[in-house]
Amino acid sequence: MIKVELSQQALDDLVRLKRYILDNGGYQTTVTALANAVESAWELLRENPKIGREYKHNHLYRELVIPITKKRTFLALHRYYPLENLVVIVAIKDGRELAYHL
Numbered sequence: 001m002i003k004v005e006l007s008q009q010a011l012d013d014l015v016r017l018k019r020y021i022l023d024n025g026g027y028q029t030t031v032t033a034l035a036n037a038v039e040s041a042w043e044l045l046r047e048n049p050k051i052g053r054e055y056k057h058n059h060l061y062r063e064l065v066i067p068i069t070k071k072r073t074f075l076a077l078h079r080y081y082p083l084e085n086l087v088v089i090v091a092i093k094d095g096r097e098l099a100y101h102l
Contacts (some may be wrong), residue, residue, distance in 0.1 A: 045089070
């Protein structure tokens with residue numbers, strides 16, 4: 001079974017994105033949708049660790065699109081380590097952001 005881990009940066013990103021949603025008129029239901037979507041993405045990565053498009057700046061990484069609501073998607077930057085049966089989610093960003101906070 002593939003193990004999936006969140007890096008400290010990805011955890012920080014989730015906190016930042018949650019705060020942004022709530023501070024800018026978002027609702028707790030959106031935050032709950034975020035949590036559920038990340039959990040679904042986690043399971044998807046466990047089943048298919050190579051899912052997502054190749055990251056344009058480094059071919060060792062991939063980006064998984066995580067739909068949150070009809071109008072909002074997040075992107076999870078991840079890397080698969082086949083020898084360790086491990087996927088590490090390196091960073092998460094809002095689909096409208098230009099770059100990851102690395």
